[in-house]
Amino acid sequence: KAGVTQTPRYLIKTRGQQVTLSCSPISGHRSVSWYQQTPGQGLQFLFEYFSETQRNKGNFPGRFSGRQFSNSRSEMNVSTLELGDSALYLCASSLDSFSTDTQYFGPGTRLTVL
Amino acid sequence: AQSVTQLGSHVSVSEGALVLLRCNYSSSVPPYLFWYVQYPNQGLQLLLKYTSAATLVKGINGFEAEFKKSETSFHLTKPSAHMSDAAEYFCAVTDRGSSNTGKLIFGQGTTLQVKP
Numbered sequence: 537k538a539g540v541t542q543t544p545r546y547l548i549k550t551r552g553q554q555v556t557l558s559c560s561p562i563s564g565h566r567s568v569s570w571y572q573q574t575p576g577q578g579l580q581f582l583f584e585y586f587s588e589t590q591r592n593k594g595n596f597p598g599r600f601s602g603r604q605f606s607n608s609r610s611e612m613n614v615s616t617l618e619l620g621d622s623a624l625y626l627c628a629s630s631l632d633s634f635s636t637d638t639q640y641f642g643p644g645t646r647l648t649v650l
Numbered sequence: 651a652q653s654v655t656q657l658g659s660h661v662s663v664s665e666g667a668l669v670l671l672r673c674n675y676s677s678s679v680p681p682y683l684f685w686y687v688q689y690p691n692q693g694l695q696l697l698l699k700y701t702s703a704a705t706l707v708k709g710i711n712g713f714e715a716e717f718k719k720s721e722t723s724f725h726l727t728k729p730s731a732h733m734s735d736a737a738e739y740f741c742a743v744t745d746r747g748s749s750n751t752g753k754l755i756f757g758q759g760t761t762l763q764v765k766p
Contacts, residue, residue, distance in 0.1 A: 540693070569752045578759060579740065584752030592753050626693055633752055635682050635744040636701040641693035 537562055540629050540642035548648045554615040557645045561608050561629030567591075568610040569639060570602060573624040582625075585610055586633040614647075622649045652677050654741050656757035664765050669728040671760050673715075673741030676722070681743040683724040684754065685715055688738045697739075700724060711735070736764045 541560045549555050561568050569592075570582040581594040585604035602612040608629070614621055624646050628639035657672040675681055682701050686694040698709025705717040715726045724741060738761050742754040 567752055569754070571754075571756075579742075579754075579756035581753045581755070586752065594753070628694075628754075630752070636699075638684075638696050638699060639752075639754060641686075641695070643691075643693045 540627060540640055542625075542627055542642040542645050544645060545643065546646045546648075548650065549617050550650050551617055551619060553617050554613065555617060555647060556611055556613045557625055557627075557647075559610045559612075559627035559629075559642060561610070561627075562640055565629035565631050565640070566608055567630045567633045567637070568604055568608065569628045569630075570610070570612050571626045571628065572596075573626060573644070574622075579626075582612065584633070591633060617649045619649050621647065623647060652681060652743055652745055652755050654743050654755055654757040656739075656741050656760050658760055659758065660761045660763065662763040662765060663731045665733055666730050669713075669726070669731045669735065669762065671726040671739050671741075671762065673724045673726065673757060674722050675724065675743050677743075677745070680717070680719055681745055683715075683717060684742045684744075685709065685713070685724075685726050686740045686742060688740065688759075690737075694740065697726070731762075731764045733764050733766065736762055738762070 567586045569584040584592040599615045604610045624644045626644045628641045630637035653676040655674045684699045685697040698707045700717045708714045741757040
């Protein structure tokens with residue numbers, strides 16, 4: 537089975553722009569979670585989608601949004617980019633949405649905001 | 651709020667020595683616990699998880715962890731370190747409550763260095 541894929545792998549944007557990141561989960565997985573990883577804050581949960589519905593949300597401003605499509609693929613969008621949004625964005629998929637489910641991570645998208 | 655503490659941001663061991671990476675959780679109700687490893691420029695890979703079955707959990711690559719409720723700990727061990735174990739290790743928890751599905755809470759990570 538193919539793993540979780542994320543596109544693009546690298547992005548460079550300037551302040552004020554917006555960006556869309558894509559995540560394709562493992563086939564058959566219905567839950568997708570997104571995380572931001574920075575040297576200062578570590579790994580922080582952004583949101584989780586299950587069956588096209590946002591089920592859980594982390595403590596991030598409204599500039600961060602996401603969605604999930606009927607094939608479970610997910611996108612996250614960041615509007616009005618700030619320098620502090622520079623980070624590795626990881627998505628993870630799991631079979632269902634139980635707390636015991638293993639989350640399988642993609643390689644991440646490295647976003648640099650100039 | 652639930653939190654995870656990993657003691658030691660950097661741990662250095664010699665090849666063949668015991669690896670011990672420490673993790674403590676904060677909640678009074680035992681959560682579900684996970685250890686992940688991250689190699690440079692890669693995503694996270696699950697090493698093992700505890701979900702209320704046996705307290706001693708065996709994972710991949712010779713790693714294991716023991717859940718100790720009295721100490722609120724879930725330390726990761728490996729009897730003999732290999733050069734390929736050099737990476738960053740993350741302890742994570744999820745709450746048992748259904749309102750927190752899909753949300754892993756991570757510790758700050760421990761970088762393991764293995765010296766030849």
